[in-house]
Amino acid sequence: MRKITLEEFRAEVKAQGVEREHYAFKCPMCGTVQSASTLIAAGVGPDFEAVETRLGFSCIGRFTGKASPTEEKGKGHGCNWTLGGLLTLHTLEVVTPDGEYHPRFEPATAEEAAQLKASFTGAAKSHAVDVKVRMTGGTYIARHKGRNASNTAGPDLAAAALGRKIFGQLQRVAVERIGSDADRHNGIYRLTPDESQKCRECGCTFSRPCAGGCSWTEPDLCSTCATVEVL
Template identity: 65%
Template sequence: MAEVIPVKEFHRRLNAQGVSGRQHVALRCPMCGTVQSATSLIKAGAGSDFDAVEKYLGFSCVGRFTGAGSPREKPDGEPCNWTLGGVFTLHTLEVETTDGKRHPRFEVATPEEAQALEASHG
C-alpha cells in the first residue's frame, strides 16, 4: 500500500532537501533505486529545460531516456525503464492534490542524496 501525503507535505519534503533550485530536487525510482532530478532527465535527453522534463520528474525513470532495460529483481541504483503510467502499481508514494485526486510519484530522496546528486551534476 502506498503512503498518501498531501501536496503541501510533498513540497515540504522536497524543500527540506536543501538544494539550490527546483531543477535539483531529487526523487528515487521505486524499482531500481536510482536517485534523479530534473537535471538528470535533461542530461539524459528527456528535454532541454525544467519545463520540458517536469512531466517526467518523479514519474518516469531516467533510464527510459538512456536506453536502460527493465528493473532488476533487487534495486541496484542503476537506471531502469520504469514509469508509473503502466498497468502495474508498484509505487510507494501518492500525492493528494487539493481536489482530492491522488497522483503516484517516486519516493522523495533524502537531503543527503539530493545534495550529493546536485554536486555530481556540477
C-alpha cells in the first residue's frame, strides 16, 4: 500500500500538465484511465464540481452499466468497482492534515492523461468542416456541400452563419481561417463545434450527445433533458 500526503497527491496530479477536467486516474481493478471529462460525458454530472467526489473513487463503468472487474478488465471502458465497498484492494491512500487515510485511484501518468485528453479534443475536431468564402458584389458568401450563407460585414461572419446552418442555430462554433491566402476578401475557414458548450443538466456536448442523440433547445440545455419531467 502506497501512502502519500495530500500535498504530494496534488503535486502528482498537477504534474500531468492538463486542465483539471482532464486530470486522469487509473482504476486499480480494471486498469481503465478516466477523468472528470469521462464522468461528465457519461452523464454523471454537468461539470467538474459535480463529479469531483466520484473522480478517482468510483470507476466510470459503475455509471455506464458495466460488470465486475473480472469481466471488464483490459477492455478500456471501466467496471463497477468503487472504493466505498468492504474490500480494500486499492493501492493508494492519501493522508489529509487531520491524520485520516483516504483510499484513491492511482494518478495516471502524464502520457496517459494527455492521450485521454486528446480523445476528447479529437472528437470535436473530427466534426470540423472547411468552407470556402468568396466576395461577390460586395457580399461575402460561404459555401459547403450545397449550403451557403452570406454576410456583408466580413468573411468570418459569413462562415459563422454557415456554421449555424450546418451544426444548428444554437451550437457555438469556432471559426478559424486556414491556408496562406493573402486575399482578405476570399479564403477557406475551418468550422469546429465548441466543446465547452455543455448541457447544464447532463453535461453532453455536440460530439458526445446523449444516447440516441439530442439537440440544443437552449444554449445550455439539450432536448433529452428538456423533456424530463420534474417530479
